[in-house]
Amino acid sequence: MIFGGAMALFEGIAALAKDDLFLSTRHYVFEFSLTGWGWVHLILGIVIILAGCAVLTGALWGRFFGVVVAGLGAIANFLWIPYYPVWATILVAVNIFIVWALCTGMHREVPDGRAA
Template sequence: MTATHTRPHTARQDWATGLTAFAAVMLFLAGLLSLFRGIMAIAADDVFVTTPDYVFQFDLTGWGWIHLALGVLAMAVSLGLFVTATWARITGIAIAGLVIIANFLSLPYYPVWSVVVLIISGFIIWALCVVQRDGDSYGGAGSR
């Protein structure tokens, strides 16, 4: 007789899996949107608002390259999140943080969209931080 030690399937595991999937999809979408924003800034920077006395004033083509690179990285890391790799969770938090910084600094150039991506990235970081390595979730109802 062989003894198997399997943990019972719990709602907490479903919640953790769902949060990781949410973060993966949202990180992919944020990356795709950053990619498009980067292409817009590189190809035709006249779609952006210009602010003459902004402290963090950069060339819009430079901002385009920054957003393009972050978008590609975010999309690549999101693929790792779909297979729940630990490296992808850690890197996803870092990439989402960089996306927040880049969108904050470029806020005057494309204000509404920057705020939308800031909020999405905040949810990505939250979703990746509330999941433990073994799949149990921190906080929430019923955790001790």
């Protein structure tokens, strides 16, 4: 989760710097300026990193918060696909994997070998 948040953070920084990596799209339904998307990804990246740290503490609320924030990250990157298709698709997959991992939870091993 911290890795996914860091990648979103770097994506936001690159968008704010108006880097030449991004495609210019026309007539896209969710048409924001590159600076606007940069702020969205920057703030979301910071929040995802903080949620990842909360998950590392083992708190149950951190897992719920992580699911919500990673879901928002997946949506934001899905909407970002026209600007940077390959990277956005990778981050959508990473965020969906994070949601899956947090929802399945950690299984404890009981001394007799059964999963709890």
